[in-house]
Amino acid sequence: MQEISDVVRQRIRGLRQARGWSLDALAVRCHLSPSTLSRIETGRRRIDLEQLVALARALDTTIDHLVEPVDDADVIIRPMQHQEPGLTTWVLSREPARNSGSHVAKMRITPERRTGPEFQAVHPGREWFTVISGTALLFLGERQIPVAAGNAAEFSTMIPHSIGAVGGPVEILTIFDQEGERAHAAQ
Template identity: 40%
Template sequence: MSEEIEDVLDAVGPRLRALRRRRGITLAGLAAETGISESTLSRLESGRRRANLGLLLPLARAYDVPLDALVGAPRTGDPRIHLRPIRRHGMAFIPLTRRPGGVQAYKMLIPAREAPAEPDPRTHTGYEWLYVLNGRLRLVLGEQDLTLPPGEAAEFDTRLPHWLGSADGRAVELLILFGMEGERVHVRPRTG
C-alpha cells in the first residue's frame, strides 16, 4: 500500500471521532443507530481498527454525509455539484452544503396534494431558520399555527414540537438552515 493511502487511512479514525463529538453523539447512540458495536467504533476512532466499506457506509448514512467526507478523499477536479435529494415524510430535502457539522443548508420541497396533510408535530435537537421561496407554508410550532407566504422567514428551537406543510395543498419551496448545536441565524442590513 502506498504511503499516501496509509496517510488517508490513518486520518479516518480522528475524523470520525471529531465528527461524532461535534454532533454531540455518544458511542452508545451511534452504535444503536448503525448496528456497529461500541467497541468496534472505539477501535475505529482510535486507529486500532482499519476502516472498511462495511463500517463506513452505515456511518455515512448515520451522519448524512457523503462517504468521501469520512475518508477525506481528495477532490477529483470535477467542479460540478451532484446534489442528491433526501426524501422524508413525502418531502424532498436537497442538501446545499457538504461539510459535516456546523450549520447545514437545505432546499426543501413540499409537493402539492389534493388535501393539505394533517400536522404531526415532532421534536429533535437543533435550531432551524427557514425562508419561504414559493407557495404558502403552514408552520405548526408548539401551540401556534402560522401561515408564511413567500418572502417570510422564521427561526425556532427544534426541541419545540413543530411541523411543516402546505397551507393550501399547493407545492411549497423553502430554504432551511439547520444547526445541531443550536446556532441562531440572524440577517441584518448593512449600515454605512
C-alpha cells in the first residue's frame, strides 16, 4: 500500500498540472514559495496542516480529497453472480449512493428466458443497454426491436418492457436506476 504522504504529494502535483499551473502560479495562490512547493511535491519536505489547508483551498478541493487513502478495495469490484432461468446478472457498480443512484450490470440472457408481452415490467426511470455479443430482442410495449452487437438502446421504463435473446445467448451491459434495480431483482 502506498504511503499517504506520497498520495497527497501526487494529488497536489496532479491537480496543479491538470489546471495548467506552474509551481510559481500555485505558490502565489497558496502563499508558499515555489521552492517550498517544489520540495513538498518531491517529498523533500513534509506538509504541515497549515500548508495542506492553503493548498486544498488554492486547488479548489478539500483536505479529505487530498488525504483519502488509496486501497485496491476502493477500485476493484468483485461482482456476485445472480442466476435465474435464462438470465445471469452481475452488478458491476457499488452501492447507488456512490454512483448517482444508478447501477451498472452485465447480463447474459439465453432463449430460455421468459419474455414477451405477458412478462413485461413497468417502473419509474430510464434504462440503457448496449449489446456486447449476440442479438437482444427488446419488447417495448407492442414493439419488438432487435438490437444487434455493437448497438445500444435507451428507453423510459414506464413503457412495459422486457429483454430476450434471438437465436442464442446475448450479453449486454446495462445501466438502470434504483427503481430499475428493484424491478430487475423482483423478476
